[in-house]
Amino acid sequence: MSRTRCCRAARILALVYVAAMAAGGFAAGAHGPSPVDPLLSGLAQPGLNILYVFVLMPLVALLGDFGEGAGEAVGTALACGLGAAVNVLLLRTLMCFARAVGAELPACRKRRTPLR
Template sequence: MSRAGRPRTARIVALAYVVAMSVGGLIVGAQGSSHAGPLLFWLSQPGLNFLYVFVLMPLTAVFGDLGGGGGEAGASSSALACGLGAAVNVLLVRAAVCFLRVVAAELPMCRKRRTPVR
């Protein structure tokens, strides 16, 4: 497989993951309480935690509680939470892959510099 085909496949897989999580959140939110809800939130967990800590908590601190947090989450809020958590997960994986590529590209030059000259 050529290197040109890999980014397209990765984008398709990432998009399929985000869409599947959004649709799953919509279905779980429409059904109410089910056993698939904790699984969906577990699959979107690192990104969902990132959103809660770095987006929702500061917004709540700045604007205060707007009163919409009481009660059961609806279908759209479950789909939004799962979809945004999955999107942040995709971005976190992309950042990790880019970091590893930079390290792998710089590693031979670092080893070359550390070799003593005789």
């Protein structure tokens, strides 16, 4: 029962993180350059880099660059929100991997042959 409660709390926390990053990105993009921009990009960093390299750069290579437009606030909100979502997925993958390794450790210790 406590694992379900923990999973629900983790999901809510992840959703709040992604929504806060998207709202912060929208607000920062709407007001122009501000001292909050480095904070937002720092909080979305690993996911934002993965998003740029594997999604945005190939799209620009295929479709070309459309330049800066009036939708900078929406673009910043999408970048921050999607970067945060990728961070959540990276953390979930790491936790699943750690659980799988933890589940296999007792079986590995049991199969080990003693040293002579």
